[in-house]
Amino acid sequence: MIEVCDLKKSFEGTQxxxxxxxxxxxxxxxxIIGQSGSGKTVFMKCLLGLITPTxxxxxxxxxxxxxxxxxEQRNLRQExxxxxxxxxxxxxxxxxxxxxxxxxxxxxxxxxxxxxxxxFVLERVNLIDAHKKYPSEISGGMQKRVAxxxxxxxxxxxxxxxxxxxxxxPKTAILIDNLIQEITNExxxxxxxxxxxxxxVMEIGEKIVFLKDGLKEWEGSSKDIFKTxxxxxxxxxxxSELFKKVRQMYLEERA
Amino acid sequence: xxxxTSIGSYAIMVREVFRKPTxxxxxxxxxxxxxxxxxxxxxxxxxxxxxxxxxxxxxQTALNITSPFIPRNLIGFATRQSVILExxxxxxxxxxxxKVGSYITSSIGTMRVTEQIxxxxxxxxxxxxxxxxxxxxxxxxxxxxxxxxxxIGIFGGWVAGVFGGFSSSADFVEGIQLDFIPFHVxxxxxxxxxxxFIIATVPSYHxxxxxxxxxxxxxxxxxxxxxxxxxxxxxxxxxxxxxxx
Numbered sequence: 190m191i192e193v194c195d196l197k198k199s200f201e202g203t204q205x206x207x208x209x210x211x212x213x214x215x216x217x218x219x220x221i222i223g224q225s226g227s228g229k230t231v232f233m234k235c236l237l238g239l240i241t242p243t244x245x246x247x248x249x250x251x252x253x254x255x256x257x258x259x260x261e262q263r264n265l266r267q268e269x270x271x272x273x274x275x276x277x278x279x280x281x282x283x284x285x286x287x288x289x290x291x292x293x294x295x296x297x298x299x300x301x302x303x304x305x306x307x308x309f310v311l312e313r314v315n316l317i318d319a320h321k322k323y324p325s326e327i328s329g330g331m332q333k334r335v336a337x338x339x340x341x342x343x344x345x346x347x348x349x350x351x352x353x354x355x356x357x358x359p360k361t362a363i364l365i366d367n368l369i370q371e372i373t374n375e376x377x378x379x380x381x382x383x384x385x386x387x388x389x390v391m392e393i394g395e396k397i398v399f400l401k402d403g404l405k406e407w408e409g410s411s412k413d414i415f416k417t418x419x420x421x422x423x424x425x426x427x428x429s430e431l432f433k434k435v436r437q438m439y440l441e442e443r444a
Numbered sequence: 445x446x447x448x449t450s451i452g453s454y455a456i457m458v459r460e461v462f463r464k465p466t467x468x469x470x471x472x473x474x475x476x477x478x479x480x481x482x483x484x485x486x487x488x489x490x491x492x493x494x495x496x497x498x499x500x501x502x503x504q505t506a507l508n509i510t511s512p513f514i515p516r517n518l519i520g521f522a523t524r525q526s527v528i529l530e531x532x533x534x535x536x537x538x539x540x541x542x543k544v545g546s547y548i549t550s551s552i553g554t555m556r557v558t559e560q561i562x563x564x565x566x567x568x569x570x571x572x573x574x575x576x577x578x579x580x581x582x583x584x585x586x587x588x589x590x591x592x593x594x595x596i597g598i599f600g601g602w603v604a605g606v607f608g609g610f611s612s613s614a615d616f617v618e619g620i621q622l623d624f625i626p627f628h629v630x631x632x633x634x635x636x637x638x639x640x641f642i643i644a645t646v647p648s649y650h651x652x653x654x655x656x657x658x659x660x661x662x663x664x665x666x667x668x669x670x671x672x673x674x675x676x677x678x679x680x681x682x683x684x685x686x687x688x689x
Binding site for chain 1: 464466467469470554558559560562563565566567568569570
């Protein structure tokens with residue numbers, strides 16, 4: 190579980206995060222949504238420890254991240270998995286090399302044990318035939334799946350995903366969403382996803398945090414989002430005609 | 445003020461490179477890969493340049509000897525001194541700043557742009573140690589490159605002098621052996637170790653801390669070459685003053 194309390198961050202006098210408080214629970218897919226410039230990326234970078242907040246606290250399992258020394262921070266990071274927007278796979282390594290990398294770096298497992306684990310996670314993300322291929326030789330959707338495999342190979346407690354669906358076709362995007370949700374529930378990971386994708390919001394949003402101008406404007410589940418009367422959330426989520434109709438149908442059905 | 449900030453950031457980067465080392469098994473393979481890329485991969489251009497620089501020095505010296513009272517062994521002597529003291533360590537280092545330095549900046553810069561460095565950091569890897577330390581270790585073999593550059597440079601001078609009809613082989617060889625001071629070779633190797641450290645770290649600094657996209661990677665490579673060359677030339681002056689002055 191990650192607890193965030195009154196998180197603020199300023200850059201050269203500009204306040205980007207203006208006091209965000211929320212809780213990301215274990216075994217749930219927690220989504221951060223909001224318009225461009227609302228502070229989602231800065232918020233996630235604060236959670237990952239890549240940016241130091243100006244004030245406020247981030248607690249991992251009850252312990253304030255600011256109290257961690259450098260060694261403890263690095264140890265905590267070994268419990269984190271991250272799926273980047275652009276996958277961030279190592280170009281010089283094969284798919285197998287990318288997934289094996291964290292194991293080589295941080296475990297004392299034998300080659301056979303590592304190989305077994307790599308085979309298992311690659312099979313879990315449906316990539317059994319791509320072991321020896323390089324990232325440049327596989328599609329964007331496959332790269333995302335390799336990134337997910339690399340993120341979960343160390344059995345992390347926390348999984349962070351930055352725009353996991355960007356640049357993917359709708360079918361592949363749904364596959365990736367479902368994969369993330371399955372993995373979250375299966376391994377009881379605290380998953381935090383930064384997204385613009387409204388399909389993801391509807392499909393896997395067990396908890397949604399809506400940011401606006403550096404503040405938490407609304408939070409709830411994908412079911413709550415249909416019923417909300419918060420104008421900012423409605424304007425953002427139902428900006429397309431399709432989603433407006435979906436919402437209308439849902440409300441009519443409920444009535 | 446910006447320069448002072450950059451010098452400070454560079455110093456912090458160098459300190460961080462030596463902190464929290466990567467597992468030896470992984471580091472060993474990274475070092476071997478960097479030796480292949482940075483040292484072995486540069487041998488061709490170094491040999492080519494050294495040979496012709498040595499040849500040009502011999503020809504220039506010969507053409508400037510107009511007095512019959514100046515012995516012809518001066519051609520070999522001047523070639524040896526020029527190549528050992530300056531052309532092999534300094535000129536070669538400027539070439540390496542361009543070849544190896546831009547490779548280092550662009551490879552690390554691309555990793556920065558594509559978030560691969562962020563991925564390393566989030567995994568808990570000391571990315572500076574992982575990326576820069578193997579380059580520093582590989583570049584410590586640089587004096588061997590310089591030794592080869594010295595040999596090839598003098599050989600190039602001999603070829604140009606003898607086959608160009610400027611000097612006899614005996615005169616040239618006599619010139620090479622004339623008033624030889626072994627410390628000059630030591631001085632040259634000390635300089636080359638310092639330059640090797642600069643060639644490994646200054647371009648790494650420019651790649652690691654770059655911001656922006658693909659266009660900025662290109663700009664960072666150019667800036668890195670300029671600064672690496674400037675630092676090499678300044679340190680060349682300081683080291684020469686300290687060791688020979």
